[in-house]
Amino acid sequence: xxxxxxxxxxxxxxxxxxxxxxxxxxxxxxxxxxxxxxxxxxxxxxxxxxxxxxxxxxxxxxxxxxxxxxxxxxxxxxxxxxxxxxxxxxxxxxxxxxxxxxxxxxxxxxxxxxxxxxxxxxxxxxxxxxxxxxxxxxxxxxxxxxxxxxxxxxxxxxxxxxxxxxxxxxxxxxxxxxxxxxxxxxxxxxxxxxxxxxxxxxxxxxxxxxxxxxxxxxxxxxxxxxxxxxxxxxxxxxxxxxxxxxxxxxxxxxxxxxxxxxxxxxxxxxxxxxxxxxxxxxxxxxxxxxxxxxxxxxxxxxxxxxxxxxxxxxxxxxx
Amino acid sequence: xxxxxxxxxxxxxxxxxxxxxxxxxxxxxxxxxxxxxxxxxxxxxxxxxxxxxxxxxxxxxxxxxxxxxxxxxxxxxxxxxxxxxxxxxxxxxxxxxxxxxxxxxxxxxxxxxxxxxxxxxxxxxxxxxxxxxxxxxxxxxxxxxxxxxxxxxxxxxxxxxxxxxxxxxxxxxxxxxxxxxxxxxxxxxxxxxxxxxxxxxxxxxxxxxxxxxxxxxxxxxxxxxxxxxxxxxxxxxxxxxxxxxxxxxxxxxxxxxxxxxxxxxxxxxxxxxxxxxxxxxxxxxxxxxxxxxxxxxxxxxxxxxxxxxxxxxxxxxxx
Numbered sequence: 359x360x361x362x363x364x365x366x367x368x369x370x371x372x373x374x375x376x377x378x379x380x381x382x383x384x385x386x387x388x389x390x391x392x393x394x395x396x397x398x399x400x401x402x403x404x405x406x407x408x409x410x411x412x413x414x415x416x417x418x419x420x421x422x423x424x425x426x427x428x429x430x431x432x433x434x435x436x437x438x439x440x441x442x443x444x445x446x447x448x449x450x451x452x453x454x455x456x457x458x459x460x461x462x463x464x465x466x467x468x469x470x471x472x473x474x475x476x477x478x479x480x481x482x483x484x485x486x487x488x489x490x491x492x493x494x495x496x497x498x499x500x501x502x503x504x505x506x507x508x509x510x511x512x513x514x515x516x517x518x519x520x521x522x523x524x525x526x527x528x529x530x531x532x533x534x535x536x537x538x539x540x541x542x543x544x545x546x547x548x549x550x551x552x553x554x555x556x557x558x559x560x561x562x563x564x565x566x567x568x569x570x571x572x573x574x575x576x577x578x579x580x581x582x583x584x585x586x587x588x589x590x591x592x593x594x595x596x597x598x599x600x601x602x603x604x605x606x607x608x609x610x611x612x613x614x615x616x617x618x619x620x621x622x623x624x625x626x627x628x629x630x631x632x633x634x635x636x637x638x639x640x641x642x643x644x645x646x647x648x649x650x651x652x653x654x655x656x657x658x659x660x661x662x663x664x665x666x667x668x669x670x671x672x673x674x675x676x677x
Numbered sequence: 678x679x680x681x682x683x684x685x686x687x688x689x690x691x692x693x694x695x696x697x698x699x700x701x702x703x704x705x706x707x708x709x710x711x712x713x714x715x716x717x718x719x720x721x722x723x724x725x726x727x728x729x730x731x732x733x734x735x736x737x738x739x740x741x742x743x744x745x746x747x748x749x750x751x752x753x754x755x756x757x758x759x760x761x762x763x764x765x766x767x768x769x770x771x772x773x774x775x776x777x778x779x780x781x782x783x784x785x786x787x788x789x790x791x792x793x794x795x796x797x798x799x800x801x802x803x804x805x806x807x808x809x810x811x812x813x814x815x816x817x818x819x820x821x822x823x824x825x826x827x828x829x830x831x832x833x834x835x836x837x838x839x840x841x842x843x844x845x846x847x848x849x850x851x852x853x854x855x856x857x858x859x860x861x862x863x864x865x866x867x868x869x870x871x872x873x874x875x876x877x878x879x880x881x882x883x884x885x886x887x888x889x890x891x892x893x894x895x896x897x898x899x900x901x902x903x904x905x906x907x908x909x910x911x912x913x914x915x916x917x918x919x920x921x922x923x924x925x926x927x928x929x930x931x932x933x934x935x936x937x938x939x940x941x942x943x944x945x946x947x948x949x950x951x952x953x954x955x956x957x958x959x960x961x962x963x964x965x966x967x968x969x970x971x972x973x974x975x976x977x978x979x980x981x982x983x984x985x986x987x988x989x990x991x992x993x994x995x996x
Contacts (some may be wrong), residue, residue, distance in 0.1 A: 378700055378702065378703070379700065380700060381695065381697055381698065381700050381717060383717050384697070384719045385719055385721075386719045386720045386721075386754070386758055386782075386785075386786055387782075387785070396718070397944045398700060398702050398706045398714070398943075398945075400703045401705045402704075402705075402944055435705070439705055444948060463705075463706075466705075466706070467705055518722060563918055582954045587872055615851060618987070621946050621987070621990065622946075622987050623986075624717075625716045625945065625946035625947075625983030626717075626944065626945075626946065627940050627941075627944035627945065627946060628944075638888075664944030665944075668937070668940070668994040668995055669994070669995050670943050670995045671940065671991075671994055672990075672991035672992075672995045673991075675987040675988070675990055675994075676987055676988050677989045
């Protein structure tokens, strides 16, 4: 069962007044590309949308018992943030080798951190859920998460009613699934194009193969876009198969160059994963227009997040 | 005659749907400070608001004849941008020693650039106005400009109805005049505090002296906050005297450190002038609370712009 536009409208009611209503940002220097700036969310990524809606959708008693996850990245921070907003307990299971700055960020958001060996992360999260009656909230493989991330698509269409194309990055596929569902429901003529790093193009290969394909982490682990190393789930694969017009890839050099362009020309700090969708347009506009029959009209790319090592941003700025 | 809240409401109708409705951005890392992100305007600064309203306020025949200014900075770009949006001619008079990148930015926005020796800049702008029947649009010394910039204050109060304090940078005083007028009219209990670089604290001295004081450019030219080197006009002095709760100063080190903090913690690229208001809170929160009797409740600082040398941002990020 695919998430519907009504599910996404329901999620919009959950996130309204809780997450930031992010702007679609333009630049006088680049009149052809608009950016949906999810990097401006309080934790620096779109993930708060799914986390807030997942918590809001729990029955009252389950909600009171709290939530748990095993993501130490943007989803872990988003869930901790959303749990604090909802006034409920949250446990984030983190591998004991994780950078102290990530652990500290989750703790500062009021969540309880459990450090375990990396291999035991998922098992421990399930244990915590069982022991404490908490709900495990996955980063993307759940209809409520897909619906929550889909509110990005709804908002784009309020600000830009008929974009010629919407570009969205693909990691686990939660964001791309939600955005594609919303845009195709309300603006069927708009092309919706997924973008992946060349080094983690498992979704492109999956769509081409007509079935879900996963790449080894030795391969996907090489991209600087660390938020996009994850593979699709059956749920997100089904959405992308149904709604995407296609998936394109960008190189590592294009990603880093775009991190610099977005800071200089749009005054946005984007992490590499967040720069992937605009990178496709900045580096391949003509071939995308051709391949997907994109007409005149605004192009909107989703900047999914802005959490990166400041030294990497400094390099991208002057590199 | 001071600009009124009705003038600002009128300006809001001019800018609605033309300039970006910028968000008030929060950070999970800094729950005590919210930022009004004017750096996200298409030219990278709040100046488009005043420029759009000034053009919209012209009688039809004057508007058709076009506009002229002698600012090569954010106001020049904003006027060029607003003129193009209105479909009218625009001349920007620029000193012949200005950096080519600034000249190019104005030309790319469709304005005609006239290069003259720096000393003849104002005279030439007046000549152009007379010869071509164009209207000279000053960067801050005009009620329409003050009203246009005041829409920043209106929008802050829509998103954050009763802030404990609003912090706003002061250069020529157009932004601070408009914001203070709007906030004091609608939320009289909110403290409105102007912020200046220590090296360009002519407004603070003016308010303390009870009359307009100007500092030599040899002095104000030393601050890295190049947008705040200008002196008040009689018009802006009158507004600040009437409405500001006070003016505080920040050091050069505090300004640059805040440029880095805003990029890392709010994912916003701010120029030094744009970082001045948040710098006051990040470095002096306790003393500001004490001095101005600031209670609990949200603090909002205006990030006025985001145009800076990428190398300077890189230094601030890792410095």
